[in-house]
Amino acid sequence: MPGRRLPAMTIKPPKHAAAGVSAVAVSLKRSLERMGPARTLRTLRVINQPEGFDCPGCAWPEAAPGARHIIEFCENGAKAVAEEAMSARADAAFFAKHSIADLEGRSDHWLGEAGRLTTPMIKRPDDTHYRPTGWDDAFAEIAAQLVALEHPDRSVFYTSGRTSNEAAYLYQLLVRSWGTNNLPDCSNMCHEATGVALSEAIGVGKGSVTLADFDEADVILIVGQNPGTNHPRMLSTLETAKQGGAAIIAINPLPEAGLLRFKNPQKARGVAGDGTKLADLHLPIALGGDQALFQLWNRWLVARDREFPGTIEHDFIARYTSGFDDLVQHLDSVDESVLLERTGLDGAEVRRAFDVVASSKRLIICWAMGITQHVGAVSTIREMTNLALLGGHIGRYGAGLCPVRGHSNVQGDRTMGIWERPGETFLAALEAEFGQPMPREHGFDAVDAIRAFRDGRADVMIGMGGNLLRAVSDTDVAEAAMRTAKLTVQVSTKLNRSHVVGGQTSIILPTLGRTEIDASPHGDQFVTVEDSMGLIHASRGVLPPASDDLRSEVAIVCDLALALLGANHRVPWRTFRDDHDAVRDRIEATVPGFDRFNERVRVPGGFTLPHAARDERRFNTSDGLAQFAVTAVTAEPKVTGQLLLQTLRSHDQYNTTIYGFDDRYRGISGDRHVIMMNTADIAELGFRDGDIVDIISTFADRERRARGYRIVDYPTPRGSAAAYYPETNVLIALDHRSAEAGTPASKAVPIRLEAGAGRV
Numbered sequence: 001m002p003g004r005r006l007p008a009m010t011i012k013p014p015k016h017a018a019a020g021v022s023a024v025a026v027s028l029k030r031s032l033e034r035m036g037p038a039r040t041l042r043t044l045r046v047i048n049q050p051e052g053f054d055c056p057g058c059a060w061p062e063a064a065p066g067a068r069h070i071i072e073f074c075e076n077g078a079k080a081v082a083e084e085a086m087s088a089r090a091d092a093a094f095f096a097k098h099s100i101a102d103l104e105g106r107s108d109h110w111l112g113e114a115g116r117l118t119t120p121m122i123k124r125p126d127d128t129h130y131r132p133t134g135w136d137d138a139f140a141e142i143a144a145q146l147v148a149l150e151h152p153d154r155s156v157f158y159t160s161g162r163t164s165n166e167a168a169y170l171y172q173l174l175v176r177s178w179g180t181n182n183l184p185d186c187s188n189m190c191h192e193a194t195g196v197a198l199s200e201a202i203g204v205g206k207g208s209v210t211l212a213d214f215d216e217a218d219v220i221l222i223v224g225q226n227p228g229t230n231h232p233r234m235l236s237t238l239e240t241a242k243q244g245g246a247a248i249i250a251i252n253p254l255p256e257a258g259l260l261r262f263k264n265p266q267k268a269r270g271v272a273g274d275g276t277k278l279a280d281l282h283l284p285i286a287l288g289g290d291q292a293l294f295q296l297w298n299r300w301l302v303a304r305d306r307e308f309p310g311t312i313e314h315d316f317i318a319r320y321t322s323g324f325d326d327l328v329q330h331l332d333s334v335d336e337s338v339l340l341e342r343t344g345l346d347g348a349e350v351r352r353a354f355d356v357v358a359s360s361k362r363l364i365i366c367w368a369m370g371i372t373q374h375v376g377a378v379s380t381i382r383e384m385t386n387l388a389l390l391g392g393h394i395g396r397y398g399a400g401l402c403p404v405r406g407h408s409n410v411q412g413d414r415t416m417g418i419w420e421r422p423g424e425t426f427l428a429a430l431e432a433e434f435g436q437p438m439p440r441e442h443g444f445d446a447v448d449a450i451r452a453f454r455d456g457r458a459d460v461m462i463g464m465g466g467n468l469l470r471a472v473s474d475t476d477v478a479e480a481a482m483r484t485a486k487l488t489v490q491v492s493t494k495l496n497r498s499h500v501v502g503g504q505t506s507i508i509l510p511t512l513g514r515t516e517i518d519a520s521p522h523g524d525q526f527v528t529v530e531d532s533m534g535l536i537h538a539s540r541g542v543l544p545p546a547s548d549d550l551r552s553e554v555a556i557v558c559d560l561a562l563a564l565l566g567a568n569h570r571v572p573w574r575t576f577r578d579d580h581d582a583v584r585d586r587i588e589a590t591v592p593g594f595d596r597f598n599e600r601v602r603v604p605g606g607f608t609l610p611h612a613a614r615d616e617r618r619f620n621t622s623d624g625l626a627q628f629a630v631t632a633v634t635a636e637p638k639v640t641g642q643l644l645l646q647t648l649r650s651h652d653q654y655n656t657t658i659y660g661f662d663d664r665y666r667g668i669s670g671d672r673h674v675i676m677m678n679t680a681d682i683a684e685l686g687f688r689d690g691d692i693v694d695i696i697s698t699f700a701d702r703e704r705r706a707r708g709y710r711i712v713d714y715p716t717p718r719g720s721a722a723a724y725y726p727e728t729n730v731l732i733a734l735d736h737r738s739a740e741a742g743t744p745a746s747k748a749v750p751i752r753l754e755a756g757a758g759r760v
């Protein structure tokens with residue numbers, strides 16, 4: 001195949017500090033380019049303020065209203081806003097100009113640049129182009145296709161994590177009233193392992209800290225997370241914690257700039273000086289080595305306690321936990337050399353970090369995708385939880401578990417019932433409230449949904465936001481699977497690959513974004529979201545909508561319900577459509593923790609959901625106790641010529657949305673087709689920095705190849721390479737995932753390299 005010339009690239013050494021004034025400059029430049037001055041001013045002033053909208057970037061919480069900065073956002077939050085509030089439009093004229101075949105040949109970046117969707121569009125089986133359609137016709141078509149199915153289980157309803165609580169609640173209610181639990185979501189590819197592990201261990205699948213705990217912590221572990229890019233507001237929290245005396249240990253194969261140093265642009269020192277040093281220690285762990293590291297630490301902790309009783313918290317263990325004796329027996333039996341080998345770390349540095357961890361009285365453990373996107377993710381999180389339990393760090397001020405969520409409302413969507421495996425209590429509550437029977441059989445998660453289309457077990461896919469086709473693994477398989485669908489529908493703000501590779505009939509329903517005013521006959525409506533620490537608050541848009549023909553997600557769900565279930569259905573869809581207070585009343589009646597929802601959410605700053613483990617050391621597990629877990633770490637045989645590849649985010653993207661080509665902190669700009677490799681690995685495999693290679697994953701079933709990647713010599717451990725997602729999803733077999741959580745193992749893909757000719 002002919003090679004294509006690579007775009008101009010520049011490679012510089014990685015940076016050692018994140019944010020600073022250049023971050024402010026970049027955010028202003030991007031905002032002005034995309035939105036113009038008036039909209040820039042209007043939006044940036046109210047992001048994350050009590051009277052404004054919740055930043056559509058990440059799920060890191062805002063400080064209490066009085067403690068907020070005048071500007072409570074970050075460079076990447078500003079980019080996320082600019083991407084939504086941009087002036088470009090993918091309108092009917094755009095679709096008349098570009099055929100589906102044309103759009104299929106375009107990059108993710110190009111599709112996003114086309115701008116906001118403005119009007120409902122449809123592509124029927126023999127069409128070459130999308131054509132405008134009316135809202136009523138679109139809903140009638142969707143309802144007709146659904147009703148024609150053999151069973152509701154042949155339809156799948158995906159959700160991405162920007163959807164508001166109100167829209168998510170109504171969406172799951174619609175889907176279950178229709179008769180299926182096929183409600184996969186982005187969480188299936190994200191923090192699912194966290195939910196599974198924490199539900200088993202402490203009885204609730206959410207983190208056990210609030211923002212205030214960071215001020216009291218004495219040690220903070222940041223494991224498998226790149227906050228400088230993905231949760232930049234977390235850096236201010238860490239800066240404060242650091243100044244309060246906390247030690248920070250970063251556990252990450254890469255020396256990510258945001259872990260090392262933070263130049264706070266809101267403070268004089270951050271603008272002019274060197275900023276604040278964050279991590280006291282950085283452990284450059286090998287991909288997938290974390291379970292071994294925590295197991296080693298837990299073993300040493302138990303051993304040290306024999307010498308210095310009180311190293312672990314015996315009172316807490318005796319009163320609140322089960323499984324301690326089994327754990328100790330197991331830890332005593334493991335082979336330290338196997339564990340150390342798996343970490344890829346130097347024994348002395350592991351010891352040094354252990355001394356810090358063992359001395360902690362108030363330990364916070366933070367983690368994200370570097371932990372969850374592995375085959376053994378659940379075991380790793382159980383092992384990290386073991387550490388927290390040994391020290392009694394749950395339900396103690398200044399300590400706890402802190403999974404850092406991705407999408408701004410992904411946690412809320414799950415609270416609202418977006419889940420393919422709903423619990424009986426929740427279903428029974430819905431039935432009691434609405435008098436409508438709910439299905440019990442579990443549905444498909446994200447990967448299983450793709451398998452179902454591939455194997456002819458599903459016909460209709462509806463996406464509430466997101467871009468499942470690019471987000472899920474095994475891109476070629478996923479695309480072929482989705483082309484077999486009879487109908488695909490996307491409710492979205494922006495064009496992406498999931499709109500152009502679709503079923504025989506494809507429909508686009510354009511929706512309002514977070515930034516926009518949601519007007520209704522009952523007055524302007526607001527929605528609510530839940531952040532990573534269980535805080536619920538309101539979000540109100542401030543901009544006029546991108547087009548007069550947009551509808552809110554809530555209205556779209558209700559309109560579809562009316563078309564599908566009829567005007568006489570037991571659920572009052574018409575009322576819900578225009579009155580979000582009415583929806584919140586029903587959430588209060590069916591979801592625990594939402595007492596006086598409408599009243600409390602109107603208090604600036606909102607309210608925090610109860611969390612039995614954090615608040616009362618009450619553990620809703622199978623035996624009513626916090627559970628230690630025995631997990632097995634096995635030695636990995638070395639395969640000559642094989643590396644592990646992690647697929648991660650650049651500083652210039654939001655998941656599958658590619659903002660640009662400048663991975664600023666890593667010093668890589670101009671092109672995303674790069675593979676970051678250790679110097680010795682490059683030499684051992686017979687390559688040189690700058691060579692162009694094909695990446696081939698080594699799964700047994702067949703070869704998967706990503707062509708034309710430039711080798712970048714990078715400070716990553718031996719055997720651990722890195723490349724950007726979503727391009728590298730072509731390499732990941734659908735079956736390469738966590739058995740317990742179903743999450744694709746996107747951070748440990750076995751690969752080999754071949755000299756490449758260039759990209760096609």
Ligand SMILES: Nc1nc2c(c(=O)[nH]1)N[C@H]1C(S)=C(S)[C@@H](COP(=O)(O)OP(=O)(O)OC[C@H]3O[C@@H](n4cnc5c(=O)[nH]c(N)nc54)[C@H](O)[C@@H]3O)O[C@H]1N2
Binds near residue numbers: 251369371407
């Ligand atoms: N600007 C921006 N913000 C975002 C997003 C975005 O795309 N752009 N996405 C949002 C979403 S949905 C999510 S889930 C979060 C994602 O936030 P992150 O989890 O920070 O995202 P990744 O880029 O996947 O980074 C994974 C990090 O884990 C490290 N890592 C990889 N494998 C391992 C391992 O085996 N062990 C350890 N210890 N570390 C490892 C990588 O080197 C990298 O630093 O961010 C959210 N916020």
Ligand SMILES: Nc1nc2c(c(=O)[nH]1)N[C@H]1C(S)=C(S)[C@@H](COP(=O)(O)OP(=O)(O)OC[C@H]3O[C@@H](n4cnc5c(=O)[nH]c(N)nc54)[C@H](O)[C@@H]3O)O[C@H]1N2
Binds near residue numbers: 467494
């Ligand atoms: N290889 C690999 N694969 C991964 C990951 C990885 O690290 N490596 N990360 C995984 C993770 S953590 C996640 S969360 C998933 C992300 O998976 P998704 O959540 O499915 O993907 P996004 O790229 O966030 O979705 C972006 C699209 O959402 C739509 N959108 C934006 N805002 C709104 C809104 O307000 N309403 C509606 N209705 N639509 C909106 C736009 O059309 C936009 O194109 O990807 C996963 N896939």
Ligand SMILES: [Mo]
Binds near residue numbers: 190191407
């Ligand atoms: Mo995510």
